Amino acid sequence: MSLLQLFQWLQQTEFATALRESALVYPTVMATHLTGMALFGGMIFITDLRILGIAMRGTSVSDVVTQFRPWKRFGLVLVATCGIMLAWSKAEYYYHNPFFWAKLTLLMLVGVHAMVFRNSVYNNTAELDRAPVMPTNAKVAACLSLALWIGILSMGRLIGYYEVTI
Amino acid sequence: MLAYDPSTNPLNNNEWSFPLLEIIHIASFAISIGTIFIVDLRLLGIGMRRQSSAQLLKDTAPWTLVALAVVLMSGPMIFSSDPNMYLHNPGFRFKMDVLLVAIVYNYTVHRRVAQSNPTPVLGALVGGVSLALWVSVVFGGLFIAFT
Numbered sequence: 145m146s147l148l149q150l151f152q153w154l155q156q157t158e159f160a161t162a163l164r165e166s167a168l169v170y171p172t173v174m175a176t177h178l179t180g181m182a183l184f185g186g187m188i189f190i191t192d193l194r195i196l197g198i199a200m201r202g203t204s205v206s207d208v209v210t211q212f213r214p215w216k217r218f219g220l221v222l223v224a225t226c227g228i229m230l231a232w233s234k235a236e237y238y239y240h241n242p243f244f245w246a247k248l249t250l251l252m253l254v255g256v257h258a259m260v261f262r263n264s265v266y267n268n269t270a271e272l273d274r275a276p277v278m279p280t281n282a283k284v285a286a287c288l289s290l291a292l293w294i295g296i297l298s299m300g301r302l303i304g305y306y307e308v309t310i
Numbered sequence: 311m312l313a314y315d316p317s318t319n320p321l322n323n324n325e326w327s328f329p330l331l332e333i334i335h336i337a338s339f340a341i342s343i344g345t346i347f348i349v350d351l352r353l354l355g356i357g358m359r360r361q362s363s364a365q366l367l368k369d370t371a372p373w374t375l376v377a378l379a380v381v382l383m384s385g386p387m388i389f390s391s392d393p394n395m396y397l398h399n400p401g402f403r404f405k406m407d408v409l410l411v412a413i414v415y416n417y418t419v420h421r422r423v424a425q426s427n428p429t430p431v432l433g434a435l436v437g438g439v440s441l442a443l444w445v446s447v448v449f450g451g452l453f454i455a456f457t
Contacts, residue, residue, distance in 0.1 A: 167456065182448065185337075185340040186340050186347060189340070199369070199370075207358075211360060215357055297340075301332055
């Protein structure tokens with residue numbers, strides 16, 4: 145089975161068809177995807193600006209990162225679950241959509257970003273708070289994170305503008 | 311609306327301007343509502359408990375305000391692309407009603423209560439209402455495309 149055939153099969157499943165054709169459930173999943181973005185994306189944005197010393201300076205980096213963590217995870221689960229449902233319901237269309245693949249590529253880079261910076265930045269916040277000036281690699285991590293997520297948001301919105309005729 | 315012809319609007323004459331504006335609108339609402347959610351989670355007693363609600367409000371308020379300003383500039387621009395459609399759209403009308411309530415609530419009740427470091431019951435009530443209002447605004451906005 146080729147990747148295209150897999151995506152075609154996904155789109156033709158009963159679940160995908162019902163979701164795609166529902167006048168209420170489909171937009172509700174999309175609205176939940178957006179609401180989750182406010183929680184998840186808002187916290188990512190503030191975390192990065194805190195590391196850059198721009199936002200929430202009254203709260204330590206440790207307090208921001210550790211207390212956001214469970215809510216970011218919850219937000220990620222919410223956003224990803226809805227996102228997967230949306231992509232599943234139109235899998236064949238998405239297969240032909242370059243913005244979908246661009247978004248997935250950026251999401252993989254987010255994984256790489258996490259592996260590269262987790263130990264030195266996000267799990268090392270007590271050290272960051274003690275440092276007289278914010279270490280450069282933490283600032284680089286924050287800037288890259290902002291750029292990646294703005295890119296993901298943009299590609300996500302543009303998926304809806306690319307017309308695919310099957 | 312009398313002499314306004316949307317086909318003369320630059321938003322309708324450039325392939326990229328409308329989606330770009332939407333991306334700006336979405337990014338800024340995520341920041342404004344996301345920062346409000348941070349205070350709400352504290353008011354509800356389920357997040358950020360090492361800080362007081364007053365401290366969190368003080369820390370996040372400038373970002374809420376700046377992002378909200380961007381939202382309130384990009385929104386009317388999007389609206390200008392097709393005013394008649396929006397004015398007759400139930401999702402849009404619902405969104406505008408709730409948005410007005412949400413903004414007034416945010417800068418009166420929500421702010422005052424967060425500044426006063428309220429009792430758990432009052433905090434939960436005020437945080438819960440705030441959460442419900444802003445989630446409704448997002449849902450109203452999305453449903454514009456489906457109603």
